[in-house]
Amino acid sequence: MKLSTKHLLGIKDLTKEDIQLILSTAINFKEVLQRPVKKVPSLRDVTIVNLFYENSTRTRISFELAEKRLSADTINFTVSGSSAAKGETLLDTVNNILSMKVDMVVMRHNASGAPHFLAKHIPAAIVNAGDGINEHPTQALLDAYSMQEKFGNIEGLKVAIIGDILHSRVALSNIYLLQKMGAEVIVCGPPTLIPTYITEALGVKVEYNIKKALQWCDVANVLRIQLERQNQPLFSSLREYNLAFGINKKLLDSLHKEIVIMHPGPINRGVELDSDVADGPYSIILNQVENGVAVRMAVLYLLANREQ
Amino acid sequence: MGLTIKRLAHQILENISQENTTVIIGIQPRGIFLSDKIVATINTIIHPATIQYGKLDITFYRDDVRSGLHVANKTDINFDIENKRVVLVDDVLWTGRTIRAALDALLDFGRPAKVELCVLIDRRFNRELPIQPDYTGRAIDTLVSEKVKVNWKEMNEVDEVILIQ
Known part of the structure; x- marks a missing residue:
């Protein structure tokens, strides 16, 4: 071997x-x-x-x-x-x-x-x-390890990757890995932050409604908005992003099911994740780091x- | 082979002292078959049947890591070895390098009062390090070109020791 x-x-x-x-x-x-x-x-x-x-x-x-x-x-x-x-x-x-x-x-x-x-x-x-x-790649591997530790198996797992897909190397590595290991992946975010090749070349489904994406998945891997890589504005404001795609406890409670929240860090609290979710019982963010x-x-x- | 294992278990028991608790640690992967049986035998003799038993993988401590990839096995030592009498168990002792690595690995878990070595087969020639067993199932003389393999019912359907030319 x-x-x-x-x-x-x-x-x-x-x-x-x-x-x-x-x-x-x-x-x-x-x-x-x-x-x-x-x-x-x-x-x-x-x-x-x-x-x-x-x-x-x-x-x-x-x-x-x-x-x-x-x-x-x-x-x-x-x-x-x-x-x-x-x-x-x-x-x-x-x-x-x-x-x-x-x-x-x-x-x-x-x-x-x-x-x-x-x-x-x-x-x-x-x-x-x-x-x-x-x-x-090592981020995707540790994400996979954390999922495997939590669920026992990656195959068949439903994973939603949420946020700035366009600028995210974490998203691309995760998509490659999850597809190779037989998990189902969708991406969710504003259309301006989702590249067209996601569907065409990688065959990943896109969902623009955050609630539907969360309702579908077992794991939500939430990404940071990478403002440092955006030369021109791709959405109106961080506050608007938070309203449309931010995850808070109220949204999670409305799902009536348990999902696991992951984030590669650093977190922008109050943008993609609210503190009550990042520090909440569903979050395995610090396990990922360990x-x-x-x-x-x-x-x-x-x-x-x-x-x- | 059953008789030999019983004898080894009795010999380990004979040397139990009041000062230091005895624990058994099998070396992964192939020492475990022997240590499982020795521990089972000891537990039929002592009351209460509770000898502490761990498993040690030495892959990350090998001195030949660069000569090929070795896949690690599980280490499972969920007790303290500090000031205890530790009996290491392996199937075949030959060059002594595995035991050297096992001693290094063991010492990372604490400072035992005493470490002893129990092996089923002692290949007496071609030792490369000054390591000798305390309890030996059978000592044999072999050529370097020969291989000694211990088969167990759990893996190979029959308990046997074979010499491959």
């Missing part, structure tokens, strides 16, 4: 077996994280660089913790305070870091396809920690252990 790929660039490149292997390995790492010593020596001969060209709290801390729990040596690179600000190209930066004997690169970049470009030019294994509006470390440990462990 091993992964069919050398890098984790996107869920698109993974097979169903790869996903199952990552999720089952993550179960073992979650058990490690409950031990008195939450650390194993598996990657103590591996050095990993975390290259973050874009802001991040959860993902960066989660990756760094995962690396440390595996006993890997880590270096952190953020674009502010680095030579990238002086005009060094991505490839030059990475080649310079690799010449200092680094084995793996975890990278977040604001340009879609940046990790794919690197994978063509450097020998190290690359883990995509989010590239532009393309993919965020599971993120175990899932990232599994990804790093499996990629580092390729036969040479």
Whole structure:
């Protein structure tokens, strides 16, 4: 048993077996994280660089913790305070870091396809920690892990992805993963934030009525409105968005059924989720964060252990 | 094989002391078949039948991680091993590297008073580390080129030890 790929660039490149292997390995790492010593020596001969060209709290801390729990040596690179600000190209930066004997690169970049470009030019294994509006594979894997933990199985699950689908790499990775694992996916949001390829290329149904979407689903994965990626306004105001697509307790109570609320963070409280839902009993948002470390440990462990 | 397992269970029991509680920990995946049987035997002898029993997976502690992927199994130790007498159980002892990894993994759960090793088969030659069993089902002499496999009813329909040339 091993992964069919050398890098984790996107869920698109993974097979169903790869996903199952990552999720089952993550179960073992979650058990490690409950031990008195939450650390194993598996990657103590591996050095990993975390290259973050874009802001991040959860993902960066989660990756760094995962690396440390595996006993890997880590270096952190953020674009502010680095030579990238002086005009060094991505490839030059990475080649310079690799010449200092680094084995793996975890990278977040604001340009879609940046990790794919690197994978063509450097020998190290690359883990995509989010590239532009393309993919965020480890987020989709930890979402899947959290769903599997909650429901026992992903196959047959009904998942509604709600919000800014157009700018969301989380949405795209989740759609690829859920479809490969046999779950049903719909997306819901204002028409301006839903790309046309969602139906045409991916075969995902679109629902514009939030109540109907919630009524249908077992899990609602709610996304943040990414104002930083919107050059022109795509809806009138955040208040209007909240009225049309925001989820509050009153709306959930009107469904007369239990659904699970997920969110990849950071939450804009009072926009896509009200506090009584984000902190409420249906929310597994903090479980997602906890599971993120175990899932990232599994990804790093499996990629580092390729036969040479 | 049944007699041998009974003997191993009795030998482990003989050395039970008043100062330290004895716990049994089987090594995943193939040591579990033996440890299940030893624990079942011990529980028929002692009253109350409550010896603490855990399972330990050593995949993440191996010293050959880079030479191929090893799929992990479940670790299940839901008790404290601090100051206890721990008996590690595995099916075959050969190079000693699995036991080395098991000791490292075990120590991450606490500081036992004493660790002992119980194996069904001790392949005496070609040990690569200074590790010896305390309780041995059968010691055998084999060539490096040979393989020793222990089959269990649960997996292979028959309890047997086979030597593959």
